Amino acid sequence: MTTSTQNLTEQVVASFANAENPRLRQVMQSLVRHLHAFALDVELSMAEWEMAIGFLTKTGHMCDDKRQEFILLSDTLGFSMLVDSINHRSIEGATETTVLGPFYVPPLKVSPSESDISGDAAGTPLHVEARVTAPDGQPLAGAWVDVWHSDDDGYYDVQKPGQVENLRARFISDADGRFSFWSIVPVPYPIPTDGPVGKMLEAVGRHPYRPAHVHFMIGKDGYDTLVTHLFIEDDPYLQSDAVFGVKQQLVVHLTDEAGGTTSSGEVRGAHRKITHSFGLRPIA
Template sequence: MAQFNETELTAAVVKSFEQTPNPRAKFLLQELVKSLHDYVRRTDLTFAEWEYAIDFLTRTGQKCSDIRQEFILLSDVLGVSMLVDAVNHRDRDGATETTVLGPFYVGEHKVTPHGTDISAKLEGERMFVQSRVTDLAGRPLANVPVDVWHADGDGFYDSQKPSFATEGASSRARFITDADGRFFFRTILPCSYPIPTDGPVGEMIMQTRRHPMRPAHVHFLVNAPGYEPLITHVFIGGDKYLDSDVVFGVKDELVAQVETRSDAAMPDGTKATGPWHLMTYDFHLKPGEGLAPKPLGAKVAEPA
């Protein structure tokens, strides 16, 4: 008869999954059991701590809804989201670095003409973004859809606002690269912003004396046939949170030095009404396969 003591219990639970039909599911479950049991032993976990953890996870689930995904936020602030991204993109071979999708991706965006001001309804410092998509040899990739989205000057995404359902997208669009792999658009300069702190994840961040801030960035999803989909951010150089992003998403290569300009016109000839900013960043894609991601967990969720 099995003796379910401290050491033999783990082996018994691992063995209980031996008949799992899917080999990958079997492996993942057995490794999870080993890691969890090892954590309990190494920490001498008390009943009170175990009960607190159960309550924390229960409240995390209860905070999830059609417009919020607290478990993604938990994954982000524990560095799990970025670690999953890292182990799935170990060999970049000169391709642009990846980072997390972020749960404010709401699915396929509307195709928009080059030069459009995607933040026309918003107040803020104006910014012109110019970019090019190439392969690893620098050859342009034409007719490639590029989704872009970012927060507004107050640190909110359009889909966080009640007006999203009636007024539609803002600071969000899809562009198709031209024959030279280029696309460009106008917008506002995004700002750094806090993740939500009104739920259990925010409670954990505040109680552990971590700050809740993300550095300013623009999201890009580049999806060219015959190449790995590229999910990344471009961060605004000089942001004070670049070295302490609450979700650990910053990589040196993804920081753009955004120029402040006083030219009378932007690169596409649009008249400037005052100082403006110029972001220039090119994307290099790696050959391969893959599907563009779907929104994670909900129509709208917490920042990443």
């Protein structure tokens, strides 16, 4: 580092010294130090700087209320999982967290237990029976449980024009902390590759696939809201998730079952089943 670049960095850092908010001051000063150190480390060329500005501009243009390319960028850089791990140290009895992902939409209504959330989506029938508990195993009644996952082609409802709340629902846990639903077994899917993040993955020789999973967001007063997935065992992408979201505790075994009935009385034949317990952590 030359004296002039060091002076420049210190000058920029000092420019934040009078920020009223001490946390904002700390974050901005650290950001500048690391950003400058990065450019010096790789000796960033003008062309590369222009390319980076263009990349970020395209990333912003790709975002709207249904597409979040910046979250995708954060996810594929492992940044989302890093921030997740800083903020959710594991405790015994509490389910581990993972990325929110770019496809969460708050459900419009509460569905009864045993609802089939698959609409007319094709696929292997799936039954999920789950419980929400405190870390000591005590059942938590009245927790809201948002569920969402992709279809048999690997797409979420928000990625398909005209689809509303398919493979997506909210449940409320009963007096014993239980909730259950019917759907289809999700499959591995590529994250959207038609934007700048997809081009970045291609340029560096990375595949865009995520192992098959079901998203869950579970909340109750007095507890941290849990954002997590359940991953399907034996998936070929468990070791190379494009967004680094897999944790071993979240990989589940599916059992083969003979039959069952949905909340609307429809009979289901042979299907696969996930039985699982989610532990919420009390707010410290």
